[in-house]
Amino acid sequence: MLGxxxxxxxxxxxxxVLTMFAxxxxxxxxxxxxxxxxxxxxxxxxxxxxxxxxxxxxxNILFGxxxxxxxxxxxxLGVGSYAxxxxxxxxxxNVVPAxxxxxxxxxxFSVLMGYVSLRRSGIYxxxxxxxxxxxxxxxxxxxxxxxxxxxxxxxxxxxxxxNDPQMFHPDSMQDFPHLFGLYMNSTYTMNVGPWAFDFNTxxxxxxxxxxxxxxxxxxxFRSPFGMxxxxxxxxxxxxxxxxxxxxxYTLAAFVISGAYAGLAGGLMAAxxxxxxxxxxxxxxxxxxxxxxxxxxxxxxxxxxLGAGFIKYFENIFxxxxxxxxxxxxxxxxxxxxDFVVFxxxxxxxxxxxxxxxxxxxxxxxxxxGGLVEGGQRIGKWIKSRGKSxxxxxxxxxxxxxx
Amino acid sequence: xxxxxxxxxGKRFGGLQALGDVNLSVKENSVHAIIGPNGAxxxxxxxxxxxxxxPDTGSVMFDxxxxxxxxxxxxxxxxxxxxxxxxxxxxxxxxxxNMMIPCFxxxxxxxxxxxxxxxxxxxDIVEKAEAMLVDMNxxxxxxxxxxxxxxxxxxxLEIGMCLAQEPRLLLLDEPTAGMAxxxxxxxxxxxxxxxxxxxxxxxxxxxxxxxxxxxxxxxTVLAQGTPLVEDDPENIKGHPKVRxxxxxxxx
Numbered sequence: 001m002l003g004x005x006x007x008x009x010x011x012x013x014x015x016x017v018l019t020m021f022a023x024x025x026x027x028x029x030x031x032x033x034x035x036x037x038x039x040x041x042x043x044x045x046x047x048x049x050x051x052x053x054x055x056x057x058x059x060n061i062l063f064g065x066x067x068x069x070x071x072x073x074x075x076x077l078g079v080g081s082y083a084x085x086x087x088x089x090x091x092x093x094n095v096v097p098a099x100x101x102x103x104x105x106x107x108x109f110s111v112l113m114g115y116v117s118l119r120r121s122g123i124y125x126x127x128x129x130x131x132x133x134x135x136x137x138x139x140x141x142x143x144x145x146x147x148x149x150x151x152x153x154x155x156x157x158x159x160x161x162x163n164d165p166q167m168f169h170p171d172s173m174q175d176f177p178h179l180f181g182l183y184m185n186s187t188y189t190m191n192v193g194p195w196a197f198d199f200n201t202x203x204x205x206x207x208x209x210x211x212x213x214x215x216x217x218x219x220x221f222r223s224p225f226g227m228x229x230x231x232x233x234x235x236x237x238x239x240x241x242x243x244x245x246x247x248x249y250t251l252a253a254f255v256i257s258g259a260y261a262g263l264a265g266g267l268m269a270a271x272x273x274x275x276x277x278x279x280x281x282x283x284x285x286x287x288x289x290x291x292x293x294x295x296x297x298x299x300x301x302x303x304x305l306g307a308g309f310i311k312y313f314e315n316i317f318x319x320x321x322x323x324x325x326x327x328x329x330x331x332x333x334x335x336x337x338d339f340v341v342f343x344x345x346x347x348x349x350x351x352x353x354x355x356x357x358x359x360x361x362x363x364x365x366x367x368x369g370g371l372v373e374g375g376q377r378i379g380k381w382i383k384s385r386g387k388s389x390x391x392x393x394x395x396x397x398x399x400x401x402x
Numbered sequence: 403x404x405x406x407x408x409x410x411x412g413k414r415f416g417g418l419q420a421l422g423d424v425n426l427s428v429k430e431n432s433v434h435a436i437i438g439p440n441g442a443x444x445x446x447x448x449x450x451x452x453x454x455x456x457p458d459t460g461s462v463m464f465d466x467x468x469x470x471x472x473x474x475x476x477x478x479x480x481x482x483x484x485x486x487x488x489x490x491x492x493x494x495x496x497x498x499x500n501m502m503i504p505c506f507x508x509x510x511x512x513x514x515x516x517x518x519x520x521x522x523x524x525x526d527i528v529e530k531a532e533a534m535l536v537d538m539n540x541x542x543x544x545x546x547x548x549x550x551x552x553x554x555x556x557x558x559l560e561i562g563m564c565l566a567q568e569p570r571l572l573l574l575d576e577p578t579a580g581m582a583x584x585x586x587x588x589x590x591x592x593x594x595x596x597x598x599x600x601x602x603x604x605x606x607x608x609x610x611x612x613x614x615x616x617x618x619x620x621x622t623v624l625a626q627g628t629p630l631v632e633d634d635p636e637n638i639k640g641h642p643k644v645r646x647x648x649x650x651x652x653x
Contacts, residue, residue: 219520220517222520224516225515226521238492239475241474241478241486242475242483244506245513
């Protein structure tokens with residue numbers, strides 16, 4: 001289907017089902033139960049899952065295929081957001097031109113950054129991208145925000161003010177990003193018994209975009225271009241002596257992943273029309289690296305899983321505080337209850353980074369292929385249990401690009 | 403005029419004159435061996451031919467065109483392919499993919515953006531790569547991880563990848579170094595077959611005299627960065643200068 005082989009089609013359908021029915025999957029607990037705080041099916045978080053999924057898919061096209069580790073991709077995300085908000089300020093709240101411009105501007109910036117940074121490889125490339133991104137952060141945070149020329153609105157962040165021109169924005173419409181009249185923040189809540197499921201326009205826009213760019217990523221992975229990128233990661237010497245010039249291939253991969261980041265930034269602004277410089281900081285660039293590695297570098301679905309995993313932790317684990325813990329362990333004798341809460345306390349709430357760090361280390365050490373490898377191992381284990389014990393070990397064909 | 407003409411090539415690394423006035427002429431469709439003791443400058447010379455090093459003096463002409471100042475991939479696109487001392491292949495890719503890449507390089511040149519097409523739907527490339535695998539006697543290894551093969555098979559694959567580009571000149575840098583006797587003999591047979599069946603010139607750097615005398619039609623002896631003799635194999639064997647270079651003054 002759609003020019004994909006059977007395995008890839010199954011994967012695409014699986015992702016389609018997961019994203020389309022996410023409001024159900026992510027809200028498994030009744031809304032008034034004690035477990036309701038583990039529900040992740042509220043619009044704001046679901047949008048973030050999908051947007052960071054797009055960001056990580058794009059990052060993986062560069063890092064997963066070519067092995068070039070960029071530490072500056074958040075810069076493109078930020079640039080995309082600024083571009084989108086400027087469209088809102090000057091022209092219209094319709095998200096289509098905003099998202100298109102976000103992608104174009106991010107792609108232009110990534111041509112510049114890629115052209116310079118790709119002169120080096122390995123750690124030097126990473127440092128160059130990091131330096132570039134920090135420069136862009138500084139520009140956004142202070143340099144380009146002064147009374148004479150205010151492009152980014154510095155610390156406050158760029159947002160839409162009532163006195164902005166908004167040339168094509170009719171007064172009859174609400175002041176919020178929309179897709180031809182469908183407002184991004186409009187949510188329909190379906191109540192089924194004690195359960196509540198939220199269906200949000202913005203989320204579904206992001207989900208459809210994710211499906212489109214996920215499909216594009218599969219095509220890139222299976223194309224001759226994708227094979228060349230994997231060849232670059234594998235052996236640049238041989239590539240050079242096979243008459244191929246690695247530079248334009250890596251630059252193209254860099255620009256594609258930059259455009260994906262710009263798309264994510266544009267969508268972020270479309271969901272909430274403001275853009276701040278902190279979106280471009282190096283920690284944000286590091287986060288997408290974590291997502292990709294945690295999910296499974298060089299796999300198709302890995303980055304999406306990694307993005308979901310980290311965003312879930314960030315939003316759910318960080319909400320567990322001491323009061324919640326005491327509630328959970330109330331059945332224990334008093335002294336023991338306090339002790340258990342004392343033990344768990346550093347790992348939840350503001351300490352969620354600690355839990356994430358430990359998990360990240362465990363994954364890197366025991367599952368170098370990320371969550372995808374974990375899934376594959378579980379799959380194999382179930383299969384081998386299902387088979388009769390006297391069948392000998394079978395040789396597995398080499399896994400290509402998966 | 404040979405297909406490859408090296409004129410007065412010199413290369414200096416700091417205080418070391420690695421090459422001094424090397425002259426070499428490789429005849430089209432011949433097998434030419436370059437031999438010499440350790441440190442004679444064989445590898446330096448090879449690196450000057452493929453664009454990895456730029457000589458300080460002299461000229462290198464391939465088929466009437468200068469290769470100097472060109473990058474390795476440009477020189478490769480002119481028709482010079484190189485086999486390395488330790489096989490350089492794409493270890494993370496399958497054997498079939500390894501073979502497809504040079505086919506793409508031959509058809510599409512040094513860069514082409516084909517990011518949406520499925521690589522397996524490129525019928526001409528797939529057919530050519532499969533035929534090449536059959537030629538190399540590796541059809542059964544088509545879906546193997548290239549890195550998991552034996553060294554002999556990696557060497558075979560590397561030679562096959564070079565041939566898939568239909569080069570006019572094939573350069574081999576000690577292709578049998580570190581190989582077992584059986585693998586060495588297989589490689590000799592393969593190279594003989596290639597030079598008999600194809601329209602190709604082979605230049606080979608080699609240490610192993612058994613390999614050299616089984617293959618070469620012409621031999622250049624290099625010592626301390628300068629060519630001592632260039633002659634046919636029969637005349638090289640007993641040449642006093644060659645014996646001196648290899649075995650020292652007293653011999």
